[in-house]
Amino acid sequence: MTETTYNGWTNYETWAVALWIDNEQDSYRYWRDQVREHRKAAPTCRQVAGGLWTPEEAAKIKLADQLKDEIRDAAPMTEPSLFSDLLGAALDEVNWFEIAGNWLSDEQPPEHTPEPVIFSYSRAQAIADGVLMDATKTAEEAGLKYPTALTAAVWAQCVKVPEEAEGQDERGRLWDVLWMLKTAIQQSGHTNTVPFSVLVKNDRRGPRPVRLKALCGPGDTTEPVVTVMLPEED
Numbered sequence: 235m236t237e238t239t240y241n242g243w244t245n246y247e248t249w250a251v252a253l254w255i256d257n258e259q260d261s262y263r264y265w266r267d268q269v270r271e272h273r274k275a276a277p278t279c280r281q282v283a284g285g286l287w288t289p290e291e292a293a294k295i296k297l298a299d300q301l302k303d304e305i306r307d308a309a310p311m312t313e314p315s316l317f318s319d320l321l322g323a324a325l326d327e328v329n330w331f332e333i334a335g336n337w338l339s340d341e342q343p344p345e346h347t348p349e350p351v352i353f354s355y356s357r358a359q360a361i362a363d364g365v366l367m368d369a370t371k372t373a374e375e376a377g378l379k380y381p382t383a384l385t386a387a388v389w390a391q392c393v394k395v396p397e398e399a400e401g402q403d404e405r406g407r408l409w410d411v412l413w414m415l416k417t418a419i420q421q422s423g424h425t426n427t428v429p430f431s432v433l434v435k436n437d438r439r440g441p442r443p444v445r446l447k448a449l450c451g452p453g454d455t456t457e458p459v460v461t462v463m464l465p466e467e468d
Contacts, residue, residue, distance in 0.1 A: 244329040272297045298334035356454045376412040382460040398437040
């Protein structure tokens with residue numbers, strides 16, 4: 235078989251371009267800066283946001299396009315001639331993506347050093363402070379298998395009994411919330427977020443639906459926990 239590569243590159247033309255831009259000091263510094271800029275800008279690229287490219291793919295494609303455009307624009311022969319045609323044909327053979335990928339692999343992104351955690355607010359602290367209301371015991375009775383808590387806003391709106399709501403008690407209202415949650419989970423399939431509604435009587439009129447959502451995520455020791463909140467809460 236005929237060897238079509240050259241010194242580890244796709245072809246002679248690609249090797250020649252890579253060699254010259256890598257060995258000239260000013261060129262080396264310039265393209266090294268461009269690599270950093272493309273890698274920095276890649277996460278904000280429209281195609282990355284749309285899920286079409288990864289950030290590394292975006293940096294490679296954008297860098298390859300810049301290499302091709304700038305080196306072609308710098309070609310010394312602009313008037314049509316035998317030599318300009320030969321130069322154009324040679325540049326057409328250059329694998330710009332291979333050169334861009336080589337520069338990106340040489341210029342690895344700096345390792346991220348996580349900032350020290352100044353303060354971490356645990357779930358246990360949130361329950362102790364009344365930010366979350368623990369409902370695990372009743373949740374287990376309703377058939378929920380993970381520790382469960384309600385935000386203070388949900389508790390105030392759906393569990394705490396207003397003076398105007400006659401014939402209500404907190405345990406019964408809490409049961410209604412958790413039972414409707416269990417029903418919604420059974421119907422939702424495998425998902426970490428479950429929207430559901432519960433009928434709540436907060437005045438002398440009849441019960442009205444209140445929209446809620448439940449999130450399942452890691453607790454203080456990474457165990458699964460459930461948090462019931464209002465739709466606008468995070």
